[in-house]
Amino acid sequence: MRHKSPRSFEKRQFASDNYSGICPEAWAALSEANNGHAPSYGEDRWTAEASNKLREIFEIDCEVYFTFNGTAANSLALASLCQSYHSIICSDAAHVETDECGAPEFFSNGTKILLAPNRAGKLTPEAVREIVEKRSDIHYPKPRAISLTQSTELGTVYSVAELDAIREVAHKLDLSVHMDGARFSNAVASLNVAPKEITWKVGVDVLCFGGTKIGLPVGEAVVFFNKELAAEFDYRCKQAGQLASKMRFLSAPWLGLLTEDVWLKYGHETNRLARMLAAGISVINGAELLYPCEANGVFVRLPERVCIRLRERGWHFYGFIGNASRFMCSWDTTEADVAALLGDLKELSS
Numbered sequence: 001m002r003h004k005s006p007r008s009f010e011k012r013q014f015a016s017d018n019y020s021g022i023c024p025e026a027w028a029a030l031s032e033a034n035n036g037h038a039p040s041y042g043e044d045r046w047t048a049e050a051s052n053k054l055r056e057i058f059e060i061d062c063e064v065y066f067t068f069n070g071t072a073a074n075s076l077a078l079a080s081l082c083q084s085y086h087s088i089i090c091s092d093a094a095h096v097e098t099d100e101c102g103a104p105e106f107f108s109n110g111t112k113i114l115l116a117p118n119r120a121g122k123l124t125p126e127a128v129r130e131i132v133e134k135r136s137d138i139h140y141p142k143p144r145a146i147s148l149t150q151s152t153e154l155g156t157v158y159s160v161a162e163l164d165a166i167r168e169v170a171h172k173l174d175l176s177v178h179m180d181g182a183r184f185s186n187a188v189a190s191l192n193v194a195p196k197e198i199t200w201k202v203g204v205d206v207l208c209f210g211g212t213k214i215g216l217p218v219g220e221a222v223v224f225f226n227k228e229l230a231a232e233f234d235y236r237c238k239q240a241g242q243l244a245s246k247m248r249f250l251s252a253p254w255l256g257l258l259t260e261d262v263w264l265k266y267g268h269e270t271n272r273l274a275r276m277l278a279a280g281i282s283v284i285n286g287a288e289l290l291y292p293c294e295a296n297g298v299f300v301r302l303p304e305r306v307c308i309r310l311r312e313r314g315w316h317f318y319g320f321i322g323n324a325s326r327f328m329c330s331w332d333t334t335e336a337d338v339a340a341l342l343g344d345l346k347e348l349s350s
């Protein structure tokens with residue numbers, strides 16, 4: 001892509017939390033791992049340590065795999081829950097449906113995704129039940145899994161009670177539960193609970209824990225709480241081109257993030273700045289917040305001319321998610337960044 005002014009890229013943007021660079025803790029851990037030789041393909045000590053750290057954080061013995069990105073993590077995890085004649089239920093706002101180019105269907109050899117209308121980004125137990133009970137004949141792809149995104153694509157967070165209700169319906173209908181946790185850190189920070197309270201304790205079988213958006217250079221962790229479902233997952237990763245040969249450089253940055261709860265520190269900080277931005281936007285004439293700000297994103301309806309002028313001033317933001325202008329806070333967003341964006345928004349809206 002060519003850009004008119006390279007200068008506009010020097011400032012921190014709110015376009016996506018993957019515009020940001022690498023957080024210092026991950027960078028230091030990456031650098032520390034770059035020391036001499038180490039066994040390849042995940043047999044190194046950083047991969048073992050990062051996996052153990054995740055077991056500690058989730059307070060359970062789980063199976064852990066590191067992939068390069070979220071699309072691969074989600075698709076391969078979902079493929080491990082389903083046969084090709086099964087189906088996966090998710091909300092119509094789900095990244096697995098809207099932003100993965102059919103990868104879940106591809107890696108599962110055709111498992112069909114069934115969509116439920118989202119409620120503020122969330123899947124509801126009622127919608128799951130309706131989809132499953134609508135048909136039970138052999139002509140319909142058999143529902144086998146649920147995919148939830150925590151925090152959601154629209155900046156909201158499932159409460160523990162909401163997750164528990166999903167667990168109940170999943171259990172009754174014999175569905176496995178996958179959680180897309182590209183922004184899991186923000187959800188844990190938002191709810192202020194132990195990570196286990198919103199994962200295996202509420203029936204999540206496999207979590208794709210996002211590292212990229214919270215400060216890693218690259219990488220997601222696939223965490224199987226249901227260890228049986230992880231059978232041969234290593235082969236899936238390898239076949240999909242997701243087995244890093246120099247695995248230590250994928251796993252070591254995780255150590256930087258997981259040590260002393262750095263992931264959670266950034267989760268809290270990005271959420272706090274998003275709330276600050278949302279509060280500022282809520283008093284601007286003509287700007288309408290579309291969803292409650294519960295994580296690190298703010299979704300707002302703005303007059304078209306304001307969007308155009310904001311972009312002219314060098315701001316980047318998405319306009320296609322949730323029928324809104326989306327502003328995401330990153331691990332390195334500052335209060336001054338929020339103030340600068342709010343200043344321009346106020347000026348252009350008056």
Ligand SMILES: *Cc1c(COP(=O)(O)O)cnc(C)c1O
Pocket residue numbers: 068069070071072074095096149152153180182183212213
């Ligand atoms: C960013 C994101 C992912 C991962 O996307 P990749 O570009 O494949 O790394 C997955 N789910 C959600 C909800 C995301 O926002």
